Amino acid sequence: TEVVAESGGGSVQTGGSLRLSCAISGYPYNTYCIGWFRQAPGKGREGVATIYTGGGETWYADSVKGRFTISQDNAKNMYYLEMNNLKPEDTATYYCAPSRPTPDPRRCSGGDDSGFGYWGQGSQVTVSP
Numbered sequence: 001t002e003v004v005a006e007s008g009g010g011s012v013q014t015g016g017s018l019r020l021s022c023a024i025s026g027y028p029y030n031t032y033c034i035g036w037f038r039q040a041p042g043k044g045r046e047g048v049a050t051i052y053t054g055g056g057e058t059w060y061a062d063s064v065k066g067r068f069t070i071s072q073d074n075a076k077n078m079y080y081l082e083m084n085n086l087k088p089e090d091t092a093t094y095y096c097a098p099s100r101p102t103p104d105p106r107r108c109s110g111g112d113d114s115g116f117g118y119w120g121q122g123s124q125v126t127v128s129p
Helices: none
Strands: 003-007 010-013 018-025 033-039 046-052 058-060 068-073 078-083 092-098 123-128
Touching: 003 092, 018 033, 018 092, 018 123, 033 068, 033 078, 046 068, 046 078, 058 068, 078 092
Parallel strands: 010 123
Antiparallel strands: 003 018, 018 078, 033 046, 033 092, 046 058, 068 078, 092 123
8 A cells, every 4th residue: 555644844934944754655666756746725736846766857846946955765765855945935735746657757847746646644834924
């Protein structure tokens, strides 16, 4: 059984930092994308960042480029989202998810969540002015 669990959220002021962690267990593939997504109240889910487990290629939404960093520890099946210079508009519930297995890192780009599954409970990030 595949399990995804996010942790590390919290409340910070504008300009603060947080590090989200994602633990994935029971996923029997080697090459796929890991995506971080977020959903604010009243809004749809949007892609924030992805990383390809096969080669480490990354993609970032324009809104977080230069502030967020996605990384992975494949040996531990752990994935991270380092968030710096946080803004109130970053307030949302953050989710990580693995994609379907793929040999092509280009499939990780663009922020579309249709190829991703096994969503966890999410981790709340709140940024106050």
